[in-house]
Amino acid sequence: MKKTVWAPVLLAMTLLVSGCISVTPYVDPTLGDVPASQHVTVSSPQPVQLVFEFRTNGAVNRRATSLLQQRATEIVRSSGLFSDVSTTPVANGALLAIAIDNIPEANAASKGFGTGLTFGLAASTVTDYYVGTAHYTPGPGASVISAEERHSIHSVVGVGSGPPGMTPSQNLDAAFQQVLRQLMDHLLNDVARDSAGGAHSAETGAHASVGIM
16 A cells, blocks of 8 residues: 555554555545635736645644645646745745644554454544645735635545445545645635635625735
8 A cells, every 4th residue: 555644644554554454545525625606716816925834743744745845836826816826935925824734533553453453354444634724915014814624534444334425535645635635725715715805705606706816
């Protein structure tokens, strides 16, 4: 199974259980994609400096941050909310700081070890929680616009059924990439909605368009 630096719970379990024991991830459907009726667009996109961090239990995970920086930049750029996305300061002074914090389930390791003792016959389910935060400053002296969203991945270790109503992901990496994209899409949409001139399109049933970000 592929090991990833942004999934410490499952990485720990791969060290505790036999390699032949399956681990099947399920992305929690609660957050989901941003509904089309709530999607916010910007009439005059401006450049922004992106500062991205990936954290584990609140501490910066520098290796994961480095590996995910390009993907995070691509997600912000593809949102269409900004004319350019840079890792260095931009002329208008706009700054977007996004952090994704992975908070593993406290007893995940012991669950994985217990499943390993039964060679996968006694399945267990563990959860990786993700808290995403965004802080956007349009320019020097401007008020900071903040947003927070939450997501999770439930993983079944061993032979067992998944959470009711959930579809298994192809693998852990695919599950995480979906969580990252959905978290960031929601954070970016929240920031755009709360910017000057923004409106919550859910009330109008149509796309909301805001002024200069």
